[in-house]
Amino acid sequence: MKGDGKGEAAGGGASTPAPATEEKKPEGGEADKGGASATAPTGGTAExxxxxxxxxxxxxxxxxxxxxxxxxxxxxxxxxxxxxGVAEVLKNGRGGMPALGAGWSDQQMSSMIEYLKTVK
Ligand code: HEC
Structure with missing residues (x-):
């Protein structure tokens, strides 16, 4: 494995584990509004x-x-x-709508979207 640190030679005793770099793949990346990036996760269940x-x-x-x-x-x-758009409203709130989904996991957000699809 090759280190990717920029000139950060590990010196001395304590060897720190490689920092987990979080890679975000832009999916359909048109959503370019400010604030929390609202993506629409998948994999949840309506239940x-x-x-x-x-x-x-x-x-x-x-x-x-x-x-x-x-x-x-x-x-x-x-x-x-x-x-x-639903994810964005839930994450950021809108008007009288509280940002209830701000702390939800992707799985939970996806599940809520699946559930809302059943409301017809
Ligand atoms: C405190 C009352 C309140 C609660 C609780 C609440 N909402 Fe809302 N919600 C609103 C209001 C008011 C609006 C309209 C906001 C506006 O006019 O911009 C709204 C709007 C929305 C919208 C956008 C609707 C549209 O047609 O654009 C969605 C989606 C939504 N809420 C989902 C939810 C979900 C899912 C929950 C539960 C996790 C929830 N709301 C809980 C008050 C609430």
Missing amino acids: EGKALADQNQCMMCHGQDLKGGAAPSLAGVVDKLKPE
Whole structure:
């Protein structure tokens, strides 16, 4: 293996493990808005998304079936905003919508998107 450190020769006793460089692959990279980069992860399940919706009380604002309450209906929202747009709203919030998804894993975000696809 070849070290890729730029002139950082390891001197002395303590050898530190190579830093894990996080490589981000731009996927469909058109999303170039400021703030947290909203990508649309995949691999989640609608079941997990529903559980997440329960935990985060989406129903409290969006209505029992997420078809509208104090907040707008989420039926067809994935078609409307596209998965990236939904992820962005959930991560960054928007208007009266809290940034509930800010701390979610990709898996959880994906699951929520899968679940929202079932709201029709
Ligand atoms: C505190 C009330 C509240 C909660 C809880 C809430 N929302 Fe919202 N949400 C809103 C409001 C209000 C809007 C409209 C924001 C706007 O007008 O910009 C919104 C908008 C959205 C949108 C964009 C809708 C569109 O047509 O553009 C999505 C997607 C969304 N919420 C998903 C969720 C999900 C998923 C949850 C649960 C994890 C959730 N919301 C929980 C209040 C809430």
